[in-house]
Amino acid sequence: MIKKQHFIQALTLGLFPLLLPNIAQAQVGLSPLIIESKLDKGKAEGVITVSNPEKETFRARVYPELFIYDPELGFKTIPSDQSSIVPYLQFSPRELEVPGNKERKVRVIIRTPPSLPDGEYRAVIFTENLKQSDIKQGQLATAVVARIGTVVFIRKGNVSPKLTVDSIKYNSQKKSLELIVKNSGTATGYGAINWKLKQGSQEITNGVFPKVSTSVNSQRNMMLQYPNKADQPSLKPGKYQLTGELSWKYPELSENKNTVPFTVDFDVPVELKFIEQKAPNTGK
Template identity: 45%
Template sequence: MLDYTKKITFFSKLAVKAFQIGSGALSATFLLSSTALAQLGASPLIIEAETNRGQAQTMINVINAGDTPLRARIYTEPFTYDRDKGFQTLPSDTNDLSPYLQFSPRELTIPPGVTRRVRLRAILAPSLPDGEYRTAVFAETLKESVNGSGKNVGVITRVATTVYIRKGDVSPNLTVDSAQFNANQKTLQLLVENIGDASVRLGANWQLKQGERIIQTGESVPTAIVAQSDRNLILNNHPESEALALLPGNYQLTGELIWGDDNSNQLPFSVTLTVPEQ
């Protein structure tokens, strides 16, 4: 019997107008390989495209950065971004692009240091409602080895490109709901709802005050919110952010959400943050 451990590297960042997975019963033996993780890559990380006469074409680069050949298969899964957990695959989704997406090749062998292209073609029928269709395109490699007991073990590494194809005139529509402070994780969270029909990747410039005293200012690393969903943005997730510890009380959190080409879209926000007594 071949046991599998799946180790996933997920890349997320919006670009062109495009985790540990449980292995069920096959989970008795685990073998994680940092070499395997470093070997497989994909670009771009996110693809966005608009249809032209019902079609859109693009490509993904699958990269072997290692010094040994690798075999990979290409497949898709619908996904979303959970409010707190982030990227999550789904068993099904009404906005799944997979049924309308053609790609080639589906299996490939990549020599060391070589990049192979996978061409994507989305065909959306005129009868489909206008909206955004999305999927995660995974490149997955399987490397077999033998553990100390002589049992065959598979290390499965996969990387993903998220693909967003838009049909018709669609756009995000954002509202800021509330803010909270996670005392355990020391994170400042802003709940943002996207009631529009297009996903968005947005960051924030922010300032936290108590009365007239400025506690901290900063900018967040951009985070994706899919259409018709909400998400807690971690505001102090920038690598240069200082540690944040807040005493119980009321604070004022102000700033602006920013997104789009050259951050051309901005939405000011101002909410009260209450840190309760422990």
């Protein structure tokens, strides 16, 4: 059975009316937005609740896709890899009707073969409203469908994340610090960072970076914006230091908090400026 179900963050995907502001989209509520489970004899189960906060009834369907956490882009669906749990997912029902101001349950069943190697497997279960909003502009009709997803992590064997701060880069054009976090463990970890920016003994600023997921054997690039206030000056050329703590829990709802202090040094280089120099006038 699913032992822990909890919210992490909304994963709202699909086509949105950025260029067509008068599109009316039906809303879909979903919980939980993340499910974690360990296999028990090759089996696990869970329940997704689909809710309709509007007055009008809608039909919805559920279907799985594989995803990764891209170091630059974050959440991203992909066709396949060895960590996919998609082939082993079943749903009851796959399509459902949700009356206005009501909710319905979808049962999620995972059955895996005994030969499945130990490790972490994942998928995102999308719930998609089947009602389409057609926008007609002359002879052009555009269909817009909204979908949201529940992320599923299924673990077999003794797996856990191991997060470390690897390095830092300073981007002079974006005026930002890019902190590289790596996960050398065997499960996805959600790391939060408390940090201080110093030059010598002087503290320049500090901040907190909220929980960000880092997949197994991958890295995550965290952008720490500085300056982030109008009255903060840009960093002058010189040597700087970023110190702090990287922390995470595993499982997320447990009290098993891991905390790793870090110190990384970096240089802000002198900006090269090209100055036009006219040749001396040698004409007679």
